[in-house]
Amino acid sequence: MAVDMMKKVPVREQDPKVRAKNFDEVCLGYNKEEAMAEAERCLNCKNPRCVGGCPVSINIPEFIMHVKEGDFAKAAEVIARDSALPAVCGRVCPQESQCEGVCVRGIKGDSVSIGKLERFVADWARENNIKPTVSAEKKNKKVAVIGSGPSGLTCAGDLAKMGYDVTIFEALHKAGGVLVYGIPEFRLPKDGVVAPEVENVKALGVKIETDVVIGKSITIDELMEKEDFDAVYISSGAGLPRFMNIPGEQALGVFSANEYLTRNNLMKAYRDDYDTPIVKGKKVVVVGGGNVAMDAARTALRLGAEVHVVYRRSEKELPARAEEVHHAKEEGIIFDLLQNPVEILEDENGWVRGIRIIKMELGEPDESGRRSPVEIPGSEYEIECDTVIMSLGTSPNPLISSTTKGLETNRRKCIVADEETGKTSKDGVYAGGDAVTGAATVILAMGAGKKAAKGIDEFLSKN
Numbered sequence: 001m002a003v004d005m006m007k008k009v010p011v012r013e014q015d016p017k018v019r020a021k022n023f024d025e026v027c028l029g030y031n032k033e034e035a036m037a038e039a040e041r042c043l044n045c046k047n048p049r050c051v052g053g054c055p056v057s058i059n060i061p062e063f064i065m066h067v068k069e070g071d072f073a074k075a076a077e078v079i080a081r082d083s084a085l086p087a088v089c090g091r092v093c094p095q096e097s098q099c100e101g102v103c104v105r106g107i108k109g110d111s112v113s114i115g116k117l118e119r120f121v122a123d124w125a126r127e128n129n130i131k132p133t134v135s136a137e138k139k140n141k142k143v144a145v146i147g148s149g150p151s152g153l154t155c156a157g158d159l160a161k162m163g164y165d166v167t168i169f170e171a172l173h174k175a176g177g178v179l180v181y182g183i184p185e186f187r188l189p190k191d192g193v194v195a196p197e198v199e200n201v202k203a204l205g206v207k208i209e210t211d212v213v214i215g216k217s218i219t220i221d222e223l224m225e226k227e228d229f230d231a232v233y234i235s236s237g238a239g240l241p242r243f244m245n246i247p248g249e250q251a252l253g254v255f256s257a258n259e260y261l262t263r264n265n266l267m268k269a270y271r272d273d274y275d276t277p278i279v280k281g282k283k284v285v286v287v288g289g290g291n292v293a294m295d296a297a298r299t300a301l302r303l304g305a306e307v308h309v310v311y312r313r314s315e316k317e318l319p320a321r322a323e324e325v326h327h328a329k330e331e332g333i334i335f336d337l338l339q340n341p342v343e344i345l346e347d348e349n350g351w352v353r354g355i356r357i358i359k360m361e362l363g364e365p366d367e368s369g370r371r372s373p374v375e376i377p378g379s380e381y382e383i384e385c386d387t388v389i390m391s392l393g394t395s396p397n398p399l400i401s402s403t404t405k406g407l408e409t410n411r412r413k414c415i416v417a418d419e420e421t422g423k424t425s426k427d428g429v430y431a432g433g434d435a436v437t438g439a440a441t442v443i444l445a446m447g448a449g450k451k452a453a454k455g456i457d458e459f460l461s462k463n
Contacts, residue, residue, distance in 0.1 A: 001033055001034070001037045003037045003038075003040045003041065005040075005041055005109070006108065006109030006110065007109060007110050008038065008041075008110040008111075008112075008113045009030070009034050009037050009038040009041075009113065011027060011028070011029065011030065011034075011113070011116055012027075012028040012029070013026055013027050013028060014026050014028070016327075016330035016331050016332075019186065019331065020301055020302065020331040020332060021302065022186075022302065023184070023185040023186050023270050023302055024185075024186060025185075025186055025187070025189055026186050026187065026327060027091070027116075029116060029119055029120055029123065030113075030116055030117070030119075030120045032070075032124075035067055035116075035117055035120040035121075036067060036068060036070060038112065038113050038116070038117060039064045039065075039067040039068035039112075039117060040068055041105060041112050042061060042064040042065070042068070042105075042112050043104055043105065044061045044064075044065055045061060045104055048060060048061045049102040049103070049104065050099040050100070050102060050103050050112075050114060051099075052102070053098045053099040053100075053101060053102040054098060054099045054443075055098065055443045055444055055446065055447030056082050056083050056089075056154070056443065056446050056447050056450055057082055057450075058078075058079055058081075058082045058083055058099075058118075059078055059081070059082070060099060060114055062078045063075040063076075063078040063079050063117075063118075063121065064112070064114070064117055066078065067117055067120070067121060072120075072121055072124045072125070072128075073125070073128070073130060075121045076121050076122070076124070076125035076130050079118060079121060079122070080132050082450070083154075083446070084132075084153055084154050084157035084158070084197070084200065084201055084446075085150055085153060085154065085179075085197050085442075085446065086118050086119075086121065086122035086125075086197075087119060087122035087123055087126060087193045087196070087197055088150065088179060088188065088193065088194065088197055088442065089115070089118060089442065089443055089446070090115050090116065090117075090118035090119025090120070090121075090122055090123075091115075091119055091187060091188050091193070092183060092187060092188055092442050093115055093441065093442060093443045094321050094441055094443070095114055095115035096111075096321070096322065096323070098443065099114045099115075100112065100113070100114050100115065123193075126193075126196050131200060131203050132157075132161075132200055132203060132204055134160060134161055134163075134204050134205060136161060136162050136163035137163050138163050138165070139162070139163040139164050139165075139460070140165075141164050141165065141230045141231075141460050142164070142165045142166075142167070142227075142228060142229045142230050143156075143159050143164050143165070143166050143167075143229060143230065143231045143232070143233065143456060143460075144166075144167055144168075144169060144220075144223045144227075144229040144231075144232045144233070145159075145166060145167070145168045145169070145232075145233045145235060146168075146169055146214050146220070146232065146233065146234045146235060146236050146400065147168070147169075147170065147171075147177055147234070147235040147236040147237055147433075147435075148168045148170040148175040148176060148177050148198070148208055148210075149176065149177020149178050149179065149235060149237050149433065149434075149445065150177065150178070150179060150433070150442045150443075150445045150446045150449070151235035151237075151432050151433030151434075151445035151446060151448050151449040151452075152168055152177065152233065152235035152433075152449065153168070153175075153176075153177075153197075153198065153201050153449070154445075154446040154449030154450055154453070155233045155235060155432070155449035155450070155452050155453045155456075156168050156201060156204075156206045156233075156449075157200075157201045157204055157206065158449070158450055158453035158454075159453050159456060159457070160201075160204035160205045160206050161204060162453070162457050164456075164457075164460070165205075166205070166206045166207070167206070167207045167208075167209060167229075168206060168207070168208045168209070169209050169212040169214055169218075170208060170209065170210045170211075170212065171211070171212065171213045171214070171236075172210065172211070172266065173210050173211055174210065174266065175198045175208050175210060176190075176194050176195075176198055177235075177237055178237060178442070179194045179197075179442070180194055180265060180266050181258075181261065181262040181265055181266040182258070182261055182262070182265065182292065182295070183261075183265065183295060184261065184264065184265055184295050184298065184299050185265065185270070186298070186302070187295070190265070213399070214236070214399075214400055214403075215399035215400050215402070215403040215404075216399070219403045219404060220232050220234070220400065220403070220404045220407075220426075220429060221403075221404060221405055224428060224429075230428065230460055230463070231428045231429070231430065231456045231459060231460055232428065232429045232430065233422065233430045233431065233432070233449075233452050233453075233456060234400060234415060234424075234429065234430070234431040234432075234435055235431070235432055235433045235435060235445070235448075235449060235452075236396065236397065236400055236435045237396070237433060237434045237435060237445075238394040238395050238396045238397075238414075238434035238435065238438055238439045239258060239394060239396075239397055240394055240395045240396065240397045240398075241256030241257070241258045241259070241390065241392070241393075241394050242390075242392045242393050242394060242395065243256070243390055243392065244287070244341065244390065244392065246341060246342060246343055246344065247343045247344065248343050248344030248345060248346055248352075249344055249390075251344050251346045251350060251351065251352050251388075252346075252349075252350050252351045252352065253279060253281070253351050253352035253386055253387045253388065254344060254352060254387075254388045254389075254390065255279070255387070255388070255389050255390070256389075256390050256391075257286070257288070257292045257293065257295070257296040257389050257390065257391035258292075258394060260278070260296055260299070260300075260389050261292070261295060261296060261299065263276055263277070263278045264276075264278060264299050264303075270299075270302065270303065278303070279387055280303045280304055280305065281300065281303075281305045281385070281386045281387030282304075282305060282306065282386055283305060283306045283307075283308075283384065283385040283386055283387070284297075284300040284305040284306070284307045284308070284385060284386075284387040284388075284389060285307075285308045285309075285310055285341075285355050285383060285385045285387070285388050285389070286300065286307065286308070286309050286310070286388075286389045286391055287310050287311075287341055287388065287389070287390050287391060287392065288309075288311065288390070288391030288392050288393075289309065289311035289313065289317075289318040289319055289320055290319045290320050290391060290393070291319075291320045291321060291324055292391045292439075293309060293311075293320065293389075293391035294309075294320045294321075294324040294325065294327075294328050295324075296389045296391050297309050297328055297333050297389075298327070298328055298331060298333065300387070300389065301331055301332065301333055305387070306334070307332075307333045307334065308333075308334045308335075308336050308383060308385070309328070309333060309334070309335050309336065310336045310339050310340070310341060310355075310357065310383075311335070311336070311337050311338075311339070312338065312339065312340040312360050312373040313337070313338065313360070313362065313370065313371070313373050314337055314338055314362060315335070315337055317362075317370045317371070318337075336357070336383070338359060338360045338361065338362070338373065339357045339358070339359055339360060340357065340358055340360055340373065340375070341355050341356065341357055341388075342356050342357070342358050342380065343355070343356040344356075344388055345382065351386065352385060352386055352387060352388055353384070353385075353386070354382045354383060354384045354385055355382065355383050355385055355388055356380055356381070356382050357380065357381055357382070357383060358375050358376065358379055358380045359375075359376045359379035359380075359381075360373040360374060360375060360376065361373070361374055361376055362374070393438070393439050394434075394438070394439045395412060395413055395414070395438060395439075396413055396414055396415065396434065396435045396438070398413050400415075400435075401413065401415055404426065404429070405426070406425055406426045407424055407425060407426050407429065408424065408425035412438060414435065414436055414437065414438055415431040415435050415436050416436075417430065417431040417432060417436045418455070419451075420451060420455070421451060421452065421454070421455030421458070422436075422448060422451055422452030422455050422456075423455055423459075428459065428463075430452045430455055430456055430459075431452070432445070432448030432449055432451065432452045433445035433448050433449065436448065
């Protein structure tokens with residue numbers, strides 16, 4: 001196919017009117033011809049800025065070169081050196097602010113579609129049963145990984161490749177962490193994408209024990225003192241939701257985005273053959289502007305609701321990926337920007353009947369560099385609704401830190417760990433991902449897992 005070197009090869013997607021009523025994947029990805037054509041646009045830079053923009057340092061020009069040549073197996077091999085979850089990253093990573101954001105092609109045209117090419121290679125490898133392999137000699141050392149989300153899976157996979165005996169302990173009944181409970185099916189298919197990626201990590205020799213709540217079932221101290229684990233990596237995520245603490249927030253019909261998405265994604269509430277209860281509101285207000293807010297809003301839409309996203313800043317400051325905002329708008333979600341809730345209104349039975357909003361304007365920049373929103377006096381009004389979903393961020397659950405002797409946390413209840421190695425205040429215990437940073441992206445959590453694997457290896461090599 002003809003290639004315009006200045007523009008990306010378009011990616012096929014479901015029609016917005018059709019996809020707004022189903023949970024099938026929105027983006028259909030590249031086929032072989034499209035992927036090879038897009039790979040032609042890569043300049044194979046001698047000093048590839050894209051690699052530096054990737055938190056797990058995939059050799060991007062090398063794998064794209066193999067795609068261009070049609071050697072997809074070799075491309076998969078290159079990616080597998082550095083990433084345990086390529087099919088996931090190709091779908092949910094914010095490439096526009098990372099590898100693609102620094103692509104030289106983007107200076108005078110469109111950057112190379114690195115994420116879509118990674119997805120193509122990963123999907124091709126899965127469909128052709130290409131499995132990762134381990135060549136390192138087995139080491140007589142045991143490592144426990146707490147949590148089977150992206151950070152835990154990455155750390156466990158890297159340690160297994162180094163020859164360590166690795167066991168992941170997962171609190172839920174299914175492995176995958178935020179990949180299974182947080183991100184909707186229409187962005188990240190569970191059976192078709194997440195489950196095979198988890199199986200690839202297990203194929204490296206990693207054992208996964210589910211339904212184990214560290215801090216209740218067993219503590220980290222007990223893992224090390226009684227179960228003879230030589231090191232522990234804490235990647236338990238940040239699953240404790242935040243609320244606004246405004247009047248009426250305890251009303252029936254108010255949910256955290258975490259609960260709402262977990263019911264739908266992990267517990268399959270959207271499927272008729274599952275009995276998981278979920279409130280299918282007729283008019284839903286989602287408070288927040290991040291990726292999780294977009295996921296909750298687009299889920300509620302697919303369950304049959306009219307959906308409003310209420311966010312206190314302007315569209316320019318929306319923290320969600322531009323692609324997710326674009327998709328949400330295409331599907332018919334209404335954005336009420338520069339507006340902030342001040343009260344949730346209840347009916348006589350204690351259920352949500354509406355939400356009181358105050359209009360905002362942008363003032364001076366805050367610590368993050370974003371302009372601070374300021375209330376406009378006398379601008380309050382009401383939105384009629386029957387469901388409110390709060391998507392205001394999350395923080396780590398303090399269960400692990402409160403049951404582990406000598407583990408330092410900060411004022412946000414995040415575990416304090418070295419940025420380069422993941423080392424904590426407790427000897428032999430490492431931590432990374434959202435448990436350390438608070439809620440962040442999948443790929444940043446994976447980057448932390450890679451650094452921690454290296455740090456653990458250096459620690460155990462000396463002990």
